[in-house]
Amino acid sequence: xxxxxxxxxxxxxxxxxxxxxxxxxxxxxxxxxxxxxxxxxxxxxxxxxxxxxxxxxxxxxxxxxxxxxxxxxxxxxxxxxxxxxxxxxxxxxxxxxxxxxxxxxxxxxxxxxxxxxxxxxxxxxxxxxxxxxxxxxxxxxxxxxxxxxxxxxxxxxxxxxxxxxxxxxxxxxxxxxxxxxxxxxxxxxxxxxxxxxxxxxxxxxxxxxxxxxxxxxxxxxxxxxxxxxxxxxxxxxxxxxxxxxxxxxxxxxxxxxxxxxxxxxxxxxxxxxxxxxxxxxxxxxxxxxxxxxxxxxxxxxxxxxxxxxxxxxxxxxxxxxxxxxxxxxxxxxxxxxxxxxxxxxxxxxxxxxxxxxxxxxxxxxxxxxxxxxxxxxxxxxxxxxxxxxxxxxxxxxxxxxxxxxxxxxxxxxxxxxxxxxxxxxxxxxxxxxxxxxxxxxxxxxxxxxxxxxxxxxxxxxxxxxx
Numbered sequence: 127x128x129x130x131x132x133x134x135x136x137x138x139x140x141x142x143x144x145x146x147x148x149x150x151x152x153x154x155x156x157x158x159x160x161x162x163x164x165x166x167x168x169x170x171x172x173x174x175x176x177x178x179x180x181x182x183x184x185x186x187x188x189x190x191x192x193x194x195x196x197x198x199x200x201x202x203x204x205x206x207x208x209x210x211x212x213x214x215x216x217x218x219x220x221x222x223x224x225x226x227x228x229x230x231x232x233x234x235x236x237x238x239x240x241x242x243x244x245x246x247x248x249x250x251x252x253x254x255x256x257x258x259x260x261x262x263x264x265x266x267x268x269x270x271x272x273x274x275x276x277x278x279x280x281x282x283x284x285x286x287x288x289x290x291x292x293x294x295x296x297x298x299x300x301x302x303x304x305x306x307x308x309x310x311x312x313x314x315x316x317x318x319x320x321x322x323x324x325x326x327x328x329x330x331x332x333x334x335x336x337x338x339x340x341x342x343x344x345x346x347x348x349x350x351x352x353x354x355x356x357x358x359x360x361x362x363x364x365x366x367x368x369x370x371x372x373x374x375x376x377x378x379x380x381x382x383x384x385x386x387x388x389x390x391x392x393x394x395x396x397x398x399x400x401x402x403x404x405x406x407x408x409x410x411x412x413x414x415x416x417x418x419x420x421x422x423x424x425x426x427x428x429x430x431x432x433x434x435x436x437x438x439x440x441x442x443x444x445x446x447x448x449x450x451x452x453x454x455x456x457x458x459x460x461x462x463x464x465x466x467x468x469x470x471x472x473x474x475x476x477x478x479x480x481x482x483x484x485x486x487x488x489x490x491x492x493x494x495x496x497x498x499x500x501x502x503x504x505x506x507x508x509x510x511x512x513x514x515x516x517x518x519x520x521x522x523x524x525x526x527x528x529x530x531x532x533x534x535x536x537x538x539x540x541x542x543x544x545x546x547x548x549x550x551x552x553x554x555x556x557x558x559x560x561x562x563x564x565x566x567x568x569x570x571x572x573x574x575x576x577x578x579x580x581x582x583x584x585x586x587x588x589x590x591x592x
């Protein structure tokens with residue numbers, strides 16, 4: 127699926143840029159990368175839904191009822207800064223260790239914050255109660271967001287899932303989009319299921335759990351299969367629900383650019399290089415979704431699975447990657463993207479807890495930048511440039527042309543573009559690609575682009591409104 131076209135005039139130089147050491151700052155004598163960006167305003171690729179932006183948290187976070195609660199005003203403000211119509215997905219590896227109970231705890235909450243699940247986590251049963259669901263509803267009301275809610279199927283019983291679904295459906299009301307039955311079922315083999323586990327086995331269990339939930343909650347809606355990477359589950363699920371489960375409203379799967387964290391090949395250069403897996407899997411997912419008459423949402427993902435890579439997932443480089451990755455999904459027709467996080471995980475867009483407060487990590491600013499395209503239409507664009515570390519996107523919103531250019535290289539960029547002058551600009555930048563602090567997204571209402579020439583510093587991104 128070619129959503130934008132690159133014409134590489136110096137492929138050898140581009141390949142060398144991927145393996146050369148990164149400069150921490152741009153020298154004055156470094157020549158700019160020259161290029162031309164053209165936009166076909168008559169070829170529309172996709173409309174970006176209002177609820178395109180999303181975050182994903184571990185279900186175990188609900189064990190602390192004060193976290194997703196109306197009283198957590200600081201976190202609510204950060205959610206609203208990312209979007210007024212976003213989607214919170216609750217699931218992750220800990221969702222298979224939750225235990226719903228109607229008995230409210232009498233002591234302090236067992237967990238204050240929960241970071242991303244990793245293979246090193248020591249997991250234990252974490253309680254979810256009606257009280258935490260009521261607080262979650264108030265949080266969502268205040269943020270204006272809705273929720274994809276994961277139920278424990280990997281280790282739980284269908285009866286317990288149906289009981290939790292009953293309370294969640296009743297309490298969350300219109301803030302609930304759909305239930306997801308189990309997390310990453312394509313990875314249950316040799317973990318929660320025998321070595322012979324296949325998609326066919328999963329579908330049999332899914333339909334039993336589905337029937338148990340709908341028996342308790344008539345009118346319940348579902349999403350899935352929420353798999354980690356096996357696209358055969360996505361295509362199989364899409365075909366099966368089209369025939370047997372019309373109450374499935376969203377097709378979902380996960381995407382991580384690389385992993386696991388700690389492996390030798392997990393580098394900044396790898397993160398910033400084009401990933402053919404994204405194009406391939408997105409095309410498969412979109413074809414499956416269209417065949418089933420469903421929207422497709424990337425329900426969990428980030429830069430590096432197993433918690434993120436320190437010095438990569440928490441840097442300016444990750445912010446530039448997020449902006450490009452989300453625009454790739456939007457250009458391909460994806461209904462939304464949920465970035466996984468929580469706690470102080472390396473890749474979390476929002477870090478912190480109730481005691482210390484919350485801070486915006488670099489990825490937050492990449493997500494915020496994409497917000498400018500929400501509600502608009504992605505247009506076909508062509509970037510003529512000799513470096514594949516520079517990418518561009520275009521859109522139309524409120525009758526005005528938007529052009530986004532992301533420069534992941536250590537050289538400045540100079541592009542000839544359509545439009546004589548930019549009325550507004552949003553600039554994403556930081557001290558260096560490996561900078562963890564000092565990453566900013568600033569708005570220039572007057573614009574600095576003149577005479578149809580757009581200039582970017584090294585390791586930066588810009589949106590110009592023509």
